[in-house]
Amino acid sequence: xxxxxxxxxxxxxxxxxxxxxxxxxxxxxxxxxxxxxxxxxxxxxxxxxxxxxxxxxxxxxxxxxxxxxxxxxxxxxxxxxxxxxxxxxxxxxxxxxxxxxxxxxxxxxxxxxxxx
Amino acid sequence: xxxxxxxxxxxxxxxxxxxxxxxxxxxxxxxxxxxxxxxxxxxxxxxxxxxxxxxxxxxxxxxxxxxxxxxxxxxxxxxxxxxxxxxxxxxxxxxxxxxxxxxxxxxxxxxxxxx
Numbered sequence: 001x002x003x004x005x006x007x008x009x010x011x012x013x014x015x016x017x018x019x020x021x022x023x024x025x026x027x028x029x030x031x032x033x034x035x036x037x038x039x040x041x042x043x044x045x046x047x048x049x050x051x052x053x054x055x056x057x058x059x060x061x062x063x064x065x066x067x068x069x070x071x072x073x074x075x076x077x078x079x080x081x082x083x084x085x086x087x088x089x090x091x092x093x094x095x096x097x098x099x100x101x102x103x104x105x106x107x108x109x110x111x112x113x114x115x116x
Numbered sequence: 117x118x119x120x121x122x123x124x125x126x127x128x129x130x131x132x133x134x135x136x137x138x139x140x141x142x143x144x145x146x147x148x149x150x151x152x153x154x155x156x157x158x159x160x161x162x163x164x165x166x167x168x169x170x171x172x173x174x175x176x177x178x179x180x181x182x183x184x185x186x187x188x189x190x191x192x193x194x195x196x197x198x199x200x201x202x203x204x205x206x207x208x209x210x211x212x213x214x215x216x217x218x219x220x221x222x223x224x225x226x227x228x229x230x231x
Contacts, residue, residue: 032217043120043207043222044159051217090158094216102216103172104149106158 002027004093006107013081013114021076021089021110029097033074034104035065038088047089050074051096061085081114088112118142120223122208128229134196137226141189141210147171149220150183150193151207159207165191195228203230 004025013019025031032051036044048059055067065076074091091107121140129135141148146167151159162181163173168188176183180199185191195202205227209220 034219036222041224043224044209044220046219046221049217049219092158096216103161103164103174104216104220106160108156108158 002093002095002103002105004091004105004107006089006091006110008110009108010111010113013112015083015114015116016080019078019081019085019112019114021091021112023074023076023091023107024072025074025091025093026072027093027095029095031072031074032094032096033065033067034092034094035059035063035074035076036090036092036106038090038109040087044090047076083114083116086112086114120208120210120221122206122223122226124226125224126227126229128231129198130231131200132197134194135198135228136195137193137206137208137228139191139193139208139223141191141208142221144212145210145221146188146213147211147218148185148191149207149209149211150191151209153205153207153225155204162193198228198230200230203228 034049035047038044050057050067058064088109090109094104095102148165150162153159162176163183164171165185168185183193205225207225209222211218211220
């Protein structure tokens with residue numbers, strides 16, 4: 001069975017500092033990995049994804065994530081945090097073996113708070 | 117490009133009543149998803165459609181929840197009868213045809229409160 005874990009409920013970072021939001025996963029086949037962000041009273045927005053290829057993927061708003069197969073991780077990173085990055089972040093995984101028929105599983109979310 | 121539309125945005129009902137939610141996906145998106153997001157948790161997939169066929173409904177409480185996508189475009193999700201634990205935000209999402217590697221576009225959600 002596939003699963004995804006976000007070990008930190010909340011991450012606090014000072015503006016201008018680098019940030020990392022952690023995600024680990026478990027799937028039987030090759031993972032399709034996604035990060036989404038949710039701002040207050042709004043739906044989820046796609047940030048980036050890893051399907052295949054380079055382990056470092058770049059996405060919206062200056063975010064990037066590194067796929068690490070040996071550690072089964074897909075941590076979200078940004079070199080310099082902005083106050084506007086404060087939001088709820090979700091990691092999601094899908095088993096790539098079953099294409100569109102496989103279910104996508106979302107993590108429980110990490111609240112990112114950037115202080116000025 | 118218009119996004120995923122959902123209505124209503126908010127709904128308050130009493131337990132044992134019924135309620136329906138509507139979703140209009142992005143034009144051309146064959147795959148449509150309904151999620152339940154309880155406060156403090158990540159979205160949980162309830163049902164996934166590919167055109168008008170059901171791909172996955174393993175987490176849909178079928179004794180009270182139903183969903184349809186008759187013409188492969190709009191979709192409705194119904195709860196009958198509602199329970200207190202159904203209080204949540206119901207999210208609709210759609211994605212372009214592909215091999216499961218396409219990102220999903222989410223609507224604003226419907227916040228359901230069951231009293």
